[in-house]
Amino acid sequence: MRLLVIEDDKDLNRQLVAALEAVGYAVDSAFDGEEGHFLGDTEPYDAVILDIGLPKMDGIAVLTSWRKAGRTMPVLILTARDGWTEKVRGFDAGADDYVAKPFHVEEILARLRALLRRAAGHASSELTCGPVALDTRSGRVLVAGAPVKLTSHEYRLLAYLMHHSGRVVSRTEIVEHLYDQDFDRDSNTIEVFIGRLRKKLGVDVLHTVRGLGYVMEPEPADRDGTSAGAAGGPLNPAR
Structure with missing residues (x-):
């Protein structure tokens, strides 16, 4: 999953990016509203962490502009602890959730997992496809109950495909x-x-x-008369 962090506090921005990358997300960051707005308007992020109080363009204006342009990625806003009016404005502008400062990184991670699950139509932290089970909370992958060890890149790829299981990616x-x-x-x-x-x-x-991409399905996909599990074709994935 690819995320965008927009936070003008450089230390907090870097801490968030480091924490998110440590659990397997790909992360871009911006330190002001104008740069963040541009990135969110031109890149396909799965979720955004957006501070309200930003220089050059405040977070509410950024979010309002995205929603008017049809950008639907989940947005988690960061607000001051006593900023209830900011929370209301954020939700009215199209925010999906909020966290008040100061916060624990674990809460950010948990809320992001929930936003990503809901965006993909999943209610549980455990994603399954046939005998394969992936727990987004613990990062564990099981096949028929047996653990499978993956690298961070392999896990990231599997998690994205399982979030979108049944759809060609x-x-x-x-x-x-x-x-x-x-x-x-x-x-x-x-x-x-x-x-x-x-x-x-x-x-x-x-x-x-062939010619389209990849799909996670319990049974071989038969699309355009071609067995999806077959090797070769234009994509020719390594086995």
Whole structure:
């Protein structure tokens, strides 16, 4: 999942980015409202942490502009502890949740997990696809009850696909939502990680839909007359 942190306090911004990256998110950051507004308006973030009191363009104006432009990503606003009026203004502008300063990072992480689950239509912290289970709270992955050890990149990819299980996800979408702005989008990294995931999971749940992308499904997908689990085709993922 790819997140955006917009916070003008540089120390707090860096602390949030470090905490989010430590649990597997790809994170971009901005230190003022104008830069944050531009990033949120041009990049496909899965969620945004948005401070209300920002220089150049305040958080409410940023959020209002995004919603008017049709940007629907979940937004968690940061407010002062006694700023109940800011909370009301934030919700009226389109915020999905809020956290009052000062806060514990664990609360931010928990609220983000909930926002991401709801945005993908999941009610529980445990995502399942056939025998594969992924707990977004603990970061554990099980296959038929047995734990599977994944690297942070492999986990990030699996989590995104399982959040969107049953839907074909293109390579472009994966790159846009799993990596920050510095990622080499012309590399074959995605194909390599798809191959590694298939090998580590050891079950037939991650399929290639030729010419379109990948899908997590308990049974092989049959789209346009092609078995999605087949190797080869334009995407030719490594196995």
